[in-house]
Amino acid sequence: MSPRVVFPNKILPYLLVAPQLAITLIFFYWPASQALRQSMLREDPFGLSSKFVWFDNFKKVLSDPNYLNSIQVTAIFSISVAAVAMATALLLAVMAEKVVRSRGLYRTLMIWPYAVAPAIAGMLWLFLFNPSIGSLAYGLRWLGINWDPLLDGEQAMVLVVAAASWKQISYNFLFFVAGLQAIPKTLIEAAAIDGAGENKRFWTIVFPLLAPTTFFLLVVNTVYAFFDTFGIIHAVTGGGPGKATETMVYKVYNDGFVNLILGDSAAQSVILMVIVIALTAIQFRYVERKVHYG
């Protein structure tokens, strides 16, 4: 433990943290409290007056079958994105470790997709898998798959999951590569001498030692799947067909900015905030216990 720093001046420490506090207050607590207030207001259709309705908006939202559907969609979407993005990135990272020649080049190429903006990534996948003009859609059809994400909800979900995961793989890859490099080579050698084959070494030594990285990525990927995938869904499916890919965030946008039901939208935002806080708390409380740092 390093000794505690003591400031002789009473005011200086507060001044030093003031900018950070100001930013947090203005850009986080203020909008959050506004959302909280808004979630208890109901406006008339013309936006001229509003009245305080306590929790009526929440009651309305939670009894709306469309909203319950969006919760289910979000659950499927988030779990799939986190699982696919992390598993693929781990596989690629382990394989990239084995590359002897021009390892740096491979890694650079693997990281590039992260530089693509979400909406652009969405457009890319949209075109590739567009039933009428997409080149990969043509390939799928040739394989005998009746590919039409514009009509088939499940296929639409597969498409947005793929696009959202693809975007996140680079980021995960970067962290997994760093995590793998931090594992001492002698541990792997010791395990080999201890009679563990390559598969066994991975699952009993490498994977447990990667746990801090995996845990961190789990939190980041969950938050990503919840919040940062709006652009992709907006570009690829627009929440459709029907409401098959309408996640909670997308519904917040739809109800608030398209349908202008501000009260409902704000109530949904608050629910979303509570869910993410709860999820992160659960992850830290239960999953992190199983993580060993060094």
Add this chain to the structure above:
Amino acid sequence: MATVDLKDVRKVYAGGVEAVKGVSIAIPDKALCVLVGPSGCGKSTLLRMIAGLETISAGTCSIDGKVVNAVGPTERDIAMVFQNYALYPHMKVYDNMAYGLRNRGMPKDEVDKRVRTTAKTLELEHLLERRPRELSGGQRQRVAMGRAIVRNPKVFLFDEPLSNLDAKLRGQMRVEIKSLQRQLGVTSVYVTHDQLEAMTLADVLVVMNGGLVEQLGAPLDIYEKPASTFVASFIGAPPMNLLPLRGGQLVDAVTLPEIAGNAATIGFRPEDCEVGADGAVSGDGLRLMARVEGVEPVGAESFLYCAAGGGKIVVRVAGRTEVLVGDQLPIFARREKLHFFGSDGKRV
């Protein structure tokens, strides 16, 4: 239980660097063979080749009479103690020791019995439920030893296992490793750069330099008859005094005995020096005047650092000394205690 045979083993790395340039060593059953040499001499590479962690570029490595060049480390039935111990940080001490046994499909109660017996031998019983990071350096070292012993392998390999310990603990563990190895009777290869460790542990001592074996034999034989100036200056602390001969003459020598062959270097150990004038010590030998430049009293003995014969020498005297810096001392070394080396550095 097993012999280890190296025949003309070579290691050439991808970049063309030759780390080991043809080494042949036959280690008899139950022997402890120590590979010693300065860093970069190829001793660790050689050990890793025996372990199967490095491929063998040329030559053969046999364990128990079978060539194992193409056998991976998993199937060689060896155990290795690493310099940094390489304990699995996420496993308890118990699981660290049991890992190798479980991997070989040993029944659970047998694993438990072996782990507990080994833990008892090494006095680790009270640490079995701890994780490596909760242990001291010495305890980690013991666990690493335990992990090797519990497997009951054909060969033990030690890669500078004591270099991370403090001096006192190192001495203690050295004695313990030796007695354990005797008791278990497992053929062992031990790599170190510490000549004291090498001298005290070895049944067979291999001095390596530049990827080649410089000398191989029993430790005291090597100490008494070093095959080259390299070995002479590497084995022994402080090392042997080596002075250059020019045209068969030594600068400042009072008397010089008959020189063997066409020697270019004369050597004598610090403890073979006698201090005293012509009258006090007599006999055939080397006599020269030395100017004292430094005095190091260690307690039981003192070392005098002197300039003499166109070089630097160290003289060991028993107990305390009254000699002061700047004194001129007559030094005498008996004929039979002198070593001669040719211009190529080899003993003549």
